[in-house]
Amino acid sequence: MQVSSPIREPLIHGGKTLHDVSEDICRQVEAKPSTAWKIGFVISLAALSIGAISVWVLLWDGIGVWGLNKTVGWAWDITNFVWWVGIGHAGTLISAVLLLFRQKWRMSINRAAEAMTIFAVICALMFPAFHMGRLWLGFYWALPLPNTFGSLWVNFNSPLLWDVFAISTYFTVSLVFWYVGLIPDFATIRDRAKNKISKAVYGGLAMGWIGGAKDWSRYESVSLILAGLATPLVLSVHTIVSMDFATSIIPGWHTTIFPPYFVAGAIFSGFAMVLTLMLVTRKLFKLEDYITIGHIELMNIVIIVTGSIVGIAYITEFFIAWYSGVPGEQYAFINRATGPYWWAYATMMTANVISPQLFWVKKIRTSIVSTFIISIIVNIGMWFERFVIVVTSIHRDFLPSSWAMFYPTIHDVGVYLFSFGFFFTCYLLFSKYFPVINIAEIKGILKSDGEKK
């Protein structure tokens, strides 16, 4: 069935037939969960439950339980928010931007990457929601709802409000994009299902899909238009996130380079997280023929490109701070690199600028072990990038008498742990009950893959 080209390496290895693809990908949905999956699930649930204690304390006592003080009013919460949103961006990039560029290698990884996007965006949304303190009033503060404050509306001039619209649009659009892609695969599982319950559940999820040519034609136009909409959307989301900082007058935040720099950083950290997840998923579910070394290498190349952009942005930022001639701006950057938070700055520089450069060596970017290690280092580095931007810019503010340091409390850690628990619990449930690779799209490229059209 599979046609191989003498020139180009096929995207899918192992000479699969259409039926093999259904078998390989539905296998873990139909089988009993493996021991490794159960262990992972218990660990994730444990993290979620321990973190839930901190969330409870936070909601009961208020955000005073965090380590914030009157100088450092934003710290881990906003760091985590930006970090999680950034991670989410890779999913949209893979499914939308690579679709517009007709990159067929995205098909092996787009499903899991989109799932990662959705869970990461929920994790991100938690932090500004918690930071509001009284979560239950959030709707009135964040949405233009008729109210009794004299009909005082929300401030549409504020980037914080743009964020509300950007993130919620991004979340719901990603969700339907993901779901539309899942419909044909749910139909495959429904038609294979042996017992009544799974037939009913997957039948409901498949919404009566039977793969008529007319439906496929509509499906293809919907995917294309959604990709076209999601591409400017994903760029706008992180641009707006960066404007939370860039439109302020705080030295270290007030820079026009932020939007492109944040977008590149988001793709960088997102690809690192995709790699971390996919390397584990591929091993656990034996999907080596679908997610090949070729795929891993291509993702590593994206990491070199975006990592280098981020590196240039760091250096440019420093140069512009000096070139601006503004003492406050210059001090903010010198303090960032050599002040009391020098170790955070050094971690960021090493992990984000130096470590991805190792991928220039072919042996390193085609090795699973080194890819896995570097992907985790990049994720740590990107967390520090946000921490450096948020905390070092404000901890020494305009009056030296109010200079302060930020020390996280147990509840800062607990809420972060909660988001991790949530993310991995959701991802593990997804990988067990949903097809982790887009079955229909893989079938579509089996024949033409590598073959001259």
Added chain:
Amino acid sequence: MTFGKNYLVGVFDDPDVILESIKSVRENGIKIHEIFSPHAIHGIDDYLGYKQSRLPIASFLFGITGASLALFTIIWMLGFDWPMIIGGKDFVSLPPFIPVTFEFTVLLAAHGMVLTFFIVSDLKPWAKPKVFDERCTDDKYIMAIDLGENKIAKDEINKVLSDTGASEVNEKNFK
């Protein structure tokens, strides 16, 4: 789409074979009910004579609605209903209104189009689809021909299907 009762179902193993078969079937004056496949087959619309989907137009209309709705609402709220001086700027200062307008445009364009898709393709959780052959979501390409719609004898259609590469031809009756 109207549904008949008696169908002839051709089962094919290869997308290229079914495309050629569609051509011969239509040349013989036989009307095809629908083709079912496990994945999208490129170029099949031309073979079946389907027009391009108008969903992009629907999306555009939803998008325009979103853009104007958002812009008018914001201008009314901050410009007329409860004006406030923010940063010393005009009550209606367009540039900061654009991000929310853009997001709302995308929101309506995307969701409006997907809902339209669900409605026109009759996709709903409680749908009871008429399945001609369960293997069409696995590895077979299915051609369904409504016998009630065609004047040509069943055996003749059967022959055309087998001659053009159908691996099986079955009959399917719905109650």
